[in-house]
Amino acid sequence: MLLFHGKANIRMSILKKYMDAYQYLKIFWLTVIGAVVGSFVNCAASRLAAGQKPFAGRSCCTACGQQLAARDLMPVVSYVLNRGKCRFCASKIPGDCLAAELAGAVAFVCLGQHFGLCWELVQWLVAAALLLALALTDWHGRIIPDKILLLLLINRAIWFALLEIPLPGAQTLTEWLCNSLLSLLVPSILLAIVLLTEIFAERELMGGGDIKLLFVLALYLSWVQLVLLLFIACLLGLLLAVLGLALGQRSLAEPLPFGVDLALAALLTVCYGAPLVNWYLGLF
Numbered sequence: 001m002l003l004f005h006g007k008a009n010i011r012m013s014i015l016k017k018y019m020d021a022y023q024y025l026k027i028f029w030l031t032v033i034g035a036v037v038g039s040f041v042n043c044a045a046s047r048l049a050a051g052q053k054p055f056a057g058r059s060c061c062t063a064c065g066q067q068l069a070a071r072d073l074m075p076v077v078s079y080v081l082n083r084g085k086c087r088f089c090a091s092k093i094p095g096d097c098l099a100a101e102l103a104g105a106v107a108f109v110c111l112g113q114h115f116g117l118c119w120e121l122v123q124w125l126v127a128a129a130l131l132l133a134l135a136l137t138d139w140h141g142r143i144i145p146d147k148i149l150l151l152l153l154i155n156r157a158i159w160f161a162l163l164e165i166p167l168p169g170a171q172t173l174t175e176w177l178c179n180s181l182l183s184l185l186v187p188s189i190l191l192a193i194v195l196l197t198e199i200f201a202e203r204e205l206m207g208g209g210d211i212k213l214l215f216v217l218a219l220y221l222s223w224v225q226l227v228l229l230l231f232i233a234c235l236l237g238l239l240l241a242v243l244g245l246a247l248g249q250r251s252l253a254e255p256l257p258f259g260v261d262l263a264l265a266a267l268l269t270v271c272y273g274a275p276l277v278n279w280y281l282g283l284f
Helices: 002-049 077-081 095-115 119-141 146-164 173-201 208-217 223-246 258-272 274-281
Strands: none
Touching: 002 095, 002 119, 077 095, 095 119, 095 258, 119 146, 119 258, 146 208, 173 208, 173 223, 208 223, 208 258, 223 258, 223 274
16 A cells, blocks of 8 residues: 555656646746847837838848848847847847837736736737737737738637637627627727717827727637726726836837827736636626
8 A cells, every 4th residue: 555655656756747747848938939020029019110111121230231141130139149239230239129128028928927828829819919919000000900810810710710610618709799899888988988088178088999909809718807997907008108207218208108008008908807807707
């Protein structure tokens, strides 16, 4: 009996080591892939905001125009090794490059920890990459491109067809339509409030791209999650506005890139909003 328990403990110890190694390996690769995606979409977003083709030509230094080699394009690593400067002209590399790479890495790791390795994770990794591209484009050019919104819509449609319709026990198309209509009520009500307020204020209070983004996100999230998303986004927007004023980097008249707050709030809601949503639903 003691021998049996001893062998069982050894097996459990080996299994635990394999599970730990699996977790570390998963985090490592999600970090690498997320950083690469962040670097790629930041380059595409900056070009798109500047009115250029997002995928045309090799990456170059914005200061000296020197074409960058592979050693200059390693996410995070190249920035650290070159001390945040161009290897050719020693000009400072914009901090948003590093921020985008870190944001991609953190987003991918958080989603991986939340979903685990499953097909739903792939859906949200694609969505996270598109949301990051959208946020960066809004940050650079104060615009939310319809093309990115369309890609988000297509991504959701594809994975809904692959993951939810064919599975036994999954919600029916009718149930999904009812839930989606409830979710679509949230941005619809917000749109009505914004339009009425703008009539009295006689100025634009919320960009049309932000509203369209909420309508697309309504296909990914429940109505409760959307309400939580809006709450988080407003808090983030207020925080960024206060920080910008305190650091002297923006004025009161300058519009805020609310798409950045919405994109970040969407990922925070998906990864960490479940306890709050369950608590709220438990009140009824």
